[in-house]
Amino acid sequence: MKTHCRQNILVAALLSAVAFTTGAAQAAEPLPSWNGGPAKQAIVDFVRVATDAASPQFVPPAERIATFDQDGTLWVEHPIYSQVIYCLDRVAVLAEQKPELKDVEPFKTVLSGNRDAIAKLPMKDLEKILAATLTGMSVEEFNAEVKKWIATARHPRWNRPYTDLTYEPMQEVLHFLRAKGFKTCIVTGGGQDFVRTFAEQTYGIPPEQVVGSMGGTKYGYDKEGRPFLTKNPKLLLNDNYAGKPEGIHLMIGRRPVAAFGNSTGDRQMLEYTKAGGGARLAMIVLHDDAEREYAYGPAQGLPATKVGTFTQALYDEAKKDGWSVISMKRDWKRVFAFEK
């Protein structure tokens, strides 16, 4: 039994050693879908100094807030933002419920399916479509409708659910940061309630960590006297451009230490994040991979498009202010999990 007891100690020591080795291997390779290079190195270096208690740039756990734009940063935004597709799809459902809409603009144009005409609709018509499809129902009804759509809608290029089209390298960044004690938040120009319906399942990000364009709600009671909230068309905050740091302050109340974006709409969030003290990370995804995803800019001579404007001026600001540019083509070994 003496030997047995010692053996147990040896086994325990061996297991510890194995655990240690595995841990070390994981620490050395936390982002397997990333190619080596300055972008990956920037993430690894930031996490090392931010979480090392002996580092002068150490960030206490409570202040480890990392914010991520969604469209074009965490998932595909081309050829058109998925929330816009949701709204257009919903017009057809609404027209079934209220046939009189079929003869009323802008619904008539949407129902015609004429893409050129839809693309030319003026802002006030788009606002009518947003109001009709995103408001006027209870928050529970809205959540149920979006969940149904998310489960059935397919991206035309890959014929897959939109939630399959999240970038695997960015999912790895989310996991890596959370494993190091960061709170990961989405800060999207899209609707806050829209993104909340799938963020937990898709990104592991709970509703209270989703900051987006915010509409109001109105408290009331149903016929049985049960209270509920109705979504109303009052826009409380447009979470784009300067609205992103304003939305972050409103919803989180702390300046992030790390931020990820891909367009001019993320500029102020990246500036605001980078301007704080201690360890800082600002990163911006350049879509330069037409083969595996899309190539658009217009930074670096890439074609300009209606979504995700990464201008040359933004590229220049990134270089000047020390933001890291992520080249999708060069920095990512694979783009989607289904490529495995």
Added chain:
Amino acid sequence: MKTHCRQNILVAALLSAVAFTTGAAQAAEPLPSWNGGPAKQAIVDFVRVATDAASPQFVPPAERIATFDQDGTLWVEHPIYSQVIYCLDRVAVLAEQKPELKDVEPFKTVLSGNRDAIAKLPMKDLEKILAATLTGMSVEEFNAEVKKWIATARHPRWNRPYTDLTYEPMQEVLHFLRAKGFKTCIVTGGGQDFVRTFAEQTYGIPPEQVVGSMGGTKYGYDKEGRPFLTKNPKLLLNDNYAGKPEGIHLMIGRRPVAAFGNSTGDRQMLEYTKAGGGARLAMIVLHDDAEREYAYGPAQGLPATKVGTFTQALYDEAKKDGWSVISMKRDWKRVFAFEK
């Protein structure tokens, strides 16, 4: 060594037994400042069914959201809300910086120190005071001012910092719920940014879990081109009455499973919380202890006051809808930690 090895096992078993006994003792007495009775029992019973995976009312960890009003629920609100005292105190500081204010109403009245005249100021004058003292500065300047005030201001009755005047039994509820996997949030009619400055240190509640009356901010740059946010007077949401469930949806995005309040301003939050499915807890503090704190209502014949209106109608709704009424006098062994 055989004996030694066995002894180790015995020691380990003994330690486990001790740990188990301690754990059991803690589970039997999680709220030491509470007297036995229906209020304490309601909390213990709720936590048991909400966290028991075999219970039909089990609440998954992600959905364990508990919301707490602040003034009168977590700390003393009499004789006047501390944020109002902050604003009145700030008028004196502002008048030093801008002496011309001394001859302008409503600042002249505030500086006169005439309490009756101050109490009679109309709403539009109060709004001017709020705008002058809570907006027009960067969020960092505001935070620094509030922190300085909180560290030095004293309650006139106890001559102690306001943060000493939190209710020990409610602090125990916050700790107990967090130990059981609940996310504890403040939902206050007070200013969101005001309460955020001390909520983490005082209640262990981080800024992103403080929901309050929300003002806007404006993004801009200082002379050196560094970005910052200025607090502006735009009211985004009055987090009182129906504003409480609306604020909860905006900031948290889930219906709470437990809510605690003390006045008509908390009514809709309590209704909204109680109306969900599964385990639910709605509690309301009745201030009926003039000796240790204050007695006001006007429920149960207590005197009506300007703050914290617990009306008889609210009391009746509590009884009808199964909210638990906490009698400060009967249910709390001690009110403040400094009574220890």
